[in-house]
Amino acid sequence: MIVELVARGEPPDVVLMADTGSERPETDAFVPLFRNWLDDHGVENHVVRYVPRRFKHWPPYASLLENLLTNGTLPSISFGRHSCSQKWKIAPQDRWTEAWPPAIDAWRRGEKVVKLIGYDCSPADNRRYAEREGFDDPRYVFRYPLREWGWTRLDCARRIREAGLPVPVKSSCFFCVAMKPDELRSLPPAYLRLIVLIEARAAPRLRTVEGLWRSSVKGRGGAQPRPGSMTRFIRDEGLLSPRQVDRIVATAPTELLRFQAAAARVELAARPSMHDWLVRFNAGVRDEAA
Template sequence: MATLTAAQQPDHPPAPTVLAYGVGVDSTGLLVELASRGEPPDLVLTADTGVEKPLTYAYLDVIGPWMAARGIRHEIVRYEPRRFKHWPPYHSLLEMALTNGTLPSKSLGGSSCSLKYTKAPQDAFLKTWQPAIDAWARGQKVVRLIGFDAGPRDTIRHAHAAKIEDPLYNYRHPLRDWGWDREACARRIEAEGLPVPPKSSCWFCIGMTPQEVRDLPAWCLRLLVLVEARAAPRLHIVEGL
């Protein structure tokens, strides 16, 4: 095997890759295909809001061993609040809503619930992850793999995200490069011999369909009523979830 000359030697190793894994169809299809191509991410990060659907938590028991068998590192991170408007301290989106007597930000027209409980804990973890620290010291950006597919809905989300310039990260969207939509991801998961995961979302997200709400277990439905009742005195522009 020929030895590379000094001019041909790379200046430094490639930047590490991190998959933002929401345990949904798109990100699972992306994970499976990357592994099959011999390009698994260096790290898979899942942010647990504390109110993921029960079936989503159950799917972790399926995909976790699958990743472990392939030597793919998987970490689950959670938001750790430091300042509290009210007492007692809360550590999940549900506890925040009940403690503060409010609804998730998305129900009120915002998006900070997803930023605070998904992106922020991943950012915090990566700041302590040695491969990221080393890459930044070399002047590189860490590559974050995002599961936006090529369907119409994610095309809108991608157009917004593409405008954001991040000093620490380069964002890649392989599903869009491959022209894969949600159905293509589901087929790839099935071809791997894995069950297709449920749609990933919090179980009291306003983006859920009526059927998804009906499919929730009774204890989730009882908590939905409690969250709305607790927030009702403070609501002025919406009636509930």
């Protein structure tokens, strides 16, 4: 969408990218490339993030992954809700815009800011658009350029390649319920270990869902069969060794709880962060490879 808008002489005034700190590795690799492209074409761009501030007695956290491990739960989308997207993607962009002088001036004049939404004319985006159609926001007007042009996902991919850019993967957290089995298979071991950790940490509280994928899919109607638990899929597919999965499930949640309890006795300024614990946990990838 953005590539074509620039080519048509309609570049956005600013492009915002919300970073949850838990994106797929392909997305993390693509963002710097695309930001360079935007810079080369004179398009202002920024990466925005939700910044947690109230940690109570918990170790400080800075990403959606660390937030889940802190609370011992799954992302809200695994329960059929979307508050994780609101908190980690939409709200940081809105907060940035609230301090953006052109937006402030527009609102002062009683005008609305135009938000460009990248829904195309593919079946999945048709459904998303139908859910939002007619939505009235007091501060924003929503425009859907890809739908205006009648473009599908294939048209978008073609245009991106024509611009000399690699076609990015679908943007999502690597543990999102929307991840397809093949996408999970493509993840590096370090990411798979974190998925096992998330489900193991949340397991004592789960009552209505099997895991990050919510519930099992039998594969009817062309859907890919899979369990509701990503950990089970990882084990069944041999993406990690059974020994490694068992070790994470048996020991990591307890070790994390001990870490949290110890951190609670330390003043916030000197308190170790969830990132510190994850550095030690991720060292297990190197240990397994040794």
